Amino acid sequence: MMEQNRDVWILIAAYNEGSVIGEVVRELRGQFSNVAVVDDGSSDRTGDIALEAGAHVIRHPINLGQGAAIQTGLTYGLARGADYLVTFDADGQHRIEDVKSMFEVVKKFDLDVACGSRFLGSTEAMPTSRRIMLKLAILFTRFTTGVKVTDAHNGLRVFSARGAKQISITQNRMAHASEIIEQIAARKLTMQEVPVTIKYTAYSLQKGQKITNSLSIIMDLLGGRMHK
């Protein structure tokens, strides 16, 4: 398994995830030899813990946001000669089995990118308010990009190197999820959604997006439109 996955880089953006990052990295390292954690200027020991657990650690000198950290991960993975790049959340809500099934889809259909969709798959313990907010985000993304996504804000994605090279995230904060879909549409990348399971835990819910953030995401996207 280790040898099979040498061309794959798992990229994790992490900001103050010291309590969970070690476990997430160790679990991934059991299956993948290349795991990189982008420590987004954490004030806790996220970077050190991830390094001890066996990940490459790239540390932003200042906190820039999840979008910036994901782009740093993609840039790093490509520079290390990755053939496939996986974005994975730090809080342990994604499952490694899903990475494998998405990976198979990308390889089989020679795709640029596969995106995880929790609405095609199953979800464990998703609160109603979260469900409504995500559905609204999906409508917004479909309306602004014309891409018929079923899940706009899923952090689990598998890129081929060809696909990753065509993505350049300028939305440093949470609007990057929509920006990625926009670029997939604008650059006509081949994309497929793959059902995944999200494990909602008390920890991931506490770290997750609040409804009030939706407005600032929309403002960021409008700002991005004004200036390219």
Next chain:
Amino acid sequence: MIIQLILTILALVVICLGLVHLGRATILANALILSGGFGIYCVWNPSSTTAVAHALGVGRGTDLLIYLWVVVSTALVLLLYIQLRRQMILITNLARHIAIQEARRPATNRTEVEP
């Protein structure tokens, strides 16, 4: 009469600021000098703005200035926003460059072949 003197002094300060910046930030300097000069003219000829306002279909010169002020300040906010976003992208690229140069690799991976 006193208010006209106070406003004139303020406008002269703006013009002086513009003169100081002349040669370094030309657009800003010109904008300061012009708006200072325009301000002094308006202060001493209040009827002139009213005449322009009437020609445009606005009741009072003061109202016309308020409308103009709103337009100009909105444009400035947008310009500043774009400038800030541009700077953020530069800072991000700089931070990313430093981060990748100083990347730490796990001890177990030392045997890996350099790309």
